[in-house]
Amino acid sequence: MNAWGEAADLVGAVLLLLGCLQCLLGVIGMLRFPDVLSRSHAATKPQTLGMLLVLVGVALRLRHGIDLGTLALIVFFQFLTSPVASHLVARSAYRTGQTGSRGLLRDDLDPQLSDGERQGE
């Protein structure tokens, strides 16, 4: 293995570690935040970055064209599907009033929802 290969291995290992740390951070956030909506912040965002870092790390260690394609596919679908899932969780959490015991400082959505119900939307 040449120097470039070793460098790529090293950077890959560091990125794997960073990605795992990022995911750990997300889990800690889930434990610390009090309500569903805040937890969904912690559950989705650091995870996406963490997974991206892990996959780049894996890509740097594999270094095969077709494997890179597969990894890119994983990233693509992750980016496409995780917002849908988190949006649906957030939406149902909001509509069932799981906004936390402290309430919201400002809520632009509530009056619109009430309007919509009155107009029979």
Add this chain to the structure above:
Amino acid sequence: MSNLYRDRSPYSWSFRIGGGRRVLDLPLIAWLTVIWILLWGTLSWANLVNGVVVAVSLCLAFPLPAVDLGLRLRPLGILRLAAYLLYDMFSSSVEVTRQIFARGLYHAAVVAVPLRVRSDLMLTATAVAVSNVPGGSVIEVRRSTATVFLHVLDADDPGEIESAQRSVWRMEELVARAFGTAEDIAHVTRPVPEGNPSP
């Protein structure tokens, strides 16, 4: 498969089988084939042929409604969007870490952000892009008024709400310049709505 005719798009053909309308959309078939090959992990003629067969059968078995998505792929815009997304993810990860470890309580808020784009694709793509960066969680999207409702952590700081809105508008512009039609781009070059967006 009698009256084969060309669809509006130059790359798709539609025809009727029995009572149902079927569309063979070449970009969709090509994309499904690429996914198939990537999933198998080897590029061979057998995989290519099988991929095309599977893609065509999928399109025939599960027809999608014929919609004009208005999707344009602009390589430069896509690069800029990707670079901005990456930058935003890294810079905001620090912020989220701070919020996670901050002592004490915070106030969250739900903020309405009216968008300037109107097309469904742009609305969806902007919402997806916003959800993927830390700082905003999309709770609700109102299609009729093209409004996105965000859940913002740390709303005690009034600057936080404004910066969340600004980042959505920035994202909207980048998305339109990456995937939008000329009309969408014209929409996002207009100034952002001023003042309090809530009705």
